[in-house]
Amino acid sequence: MMSERTQNIFMAKLSGQAERFDDMLFYMKAVVKQPQEMNMYEMDLFTMACKSVIEARRVAIRSVNSMESEVEPHAQQQVDQYKAAIQMELTEKITDILHILDKYYLSETATLGSKVFYYKMKGDYNRYLVELQVENEPYRHYLTATIRAYVRASKYASSGLPEAHPQRLSLALNYSVFYSDYLNKPTIGLSIAKTEYKSGIDKLDDLPEDLYKDAVSHLRLLRDNIRMWEKIIAEAEAEAMWEKITAEAEAEASESYVDASSDLRSPQNQDQLETIS
Numbered sequence: 011m012m013s014e015r016t017q018n019i020f021m022a023k024l025s026g027q028a029e030r031f032d033d034m035l036f037y038m039k040a041v042v043k044q045p046q047e048m049n050m051y052e053m054d055l056f057t058m059a060c061k062s063v064i065e066a067r068r069v070a071i072r073s074v075n076s077m078e079s080e081v082e083p084h085a086q087q088q089v090d091q092y093k094a095a096i097q098m099e100l101t102e103k104i105t106d107i108l109h110i111l112d113k114y115y116l117s118e119t120a121t122l123g124s125k126v127f128y129y130k131m132k133g134d135y136n137r138y139l140v141e142l143q144v145e146n147e148p149y150r151h152y153l154t155a156t157i158r159a160y161v162r163a164s165k166y167a168s169s170g171l172p173e174a175h176p177q178r179l180s181l182a183l184n185y186s187v188f189y190s191d192y193l194n195k196p197t198i199g200l201s202i203a204k205t206e207y208k209s210g211i212d213k214l215d216d217l218p219e220d221l222y223k224d225a226v227s228h229l230r231l232l233r234d235n236i237r238m239w240e241k242i243i244a245e246a247e248a249e250a251m252w253e254k255i256t257a258e259a260e261a262e263a264s265e266s267y268v269d270a271s272s273d274l275r276s277p278q279n280q281d282q283l284e285t286i287s
């Protein structure tokens with residue numbers, strides 16, 4: 011007979027296959043509440059359940075936003091109410107996940123990997139609340155909570171996880187995206203991504219076989235983001251340089267115009283103009 015933990019994991023897998031992700035999260039929350047620490051496979055199941063439940067609502071909000079420009083003015087209130095309802099539902103789901111993590115997940119004997127997993131998830135789900143900019147809780151509170159969680163996760167990861175470990179690379183991926191896309195600081199995001207990508211590539215061959223595939227996947231995503239941000243930063247720098255050159259040229263032209271006007275108003279030039287006329 012299967013243990014309660016094994017049954018919950020089996021049902022979580024079954025729910026995931028059926029794409030019933032709210033059910034999947036229900037069963038994985040039961041696993042998290044048990045005193046036994048989750049292994050990597052169980053962490054992946056829990057992450058998949060959380061991400062799928064949250065992403066469905068985030069996609070719904072983006073879809074409603076994309077339709078707003080097409081809505082007749084008399085229907086705008088209905089659209090706003092519907093979007094607010096989805097946002098409320100999403101907020102409740104995120105808050106519940108954070109509550110489960112805080113109350114049950116991290117034990118006093120937690121391993122380094124579990125600590126990285128815990129603080130990374132706290133960073134990720136507070137980041138989603140930042141994205142929502144929830145009105146009934148200060149936006150800056152979620153922003154601060156996100157940064158603190160990612161900083162803690164990074165400290166634990168760098169203190170003992172191998173450079174190419176999938177958990178460490180996944181953290182670098184999300185942390186760098188937070189800086190680039192949420193704080194609008196792509197230079198910092200690029201620096202985080204490049205540092206972890208280089209150290210991960212250098213140590214990739216040292217990984218055990220069961221972690222290699224996930225590590226390669228995260229490294230590819232980091233590489234893609236690095237290329238994208240380098241292009242964005244280069245374009246921004248080129249635009250800033252062009253604006254500077256244009257401003258200097260306009261200022262120089264303006265000074266030349268003032269000088270020419272002054273010359274025309276000089277007594278000597280006035281006499282010459284009168285003689286010509």
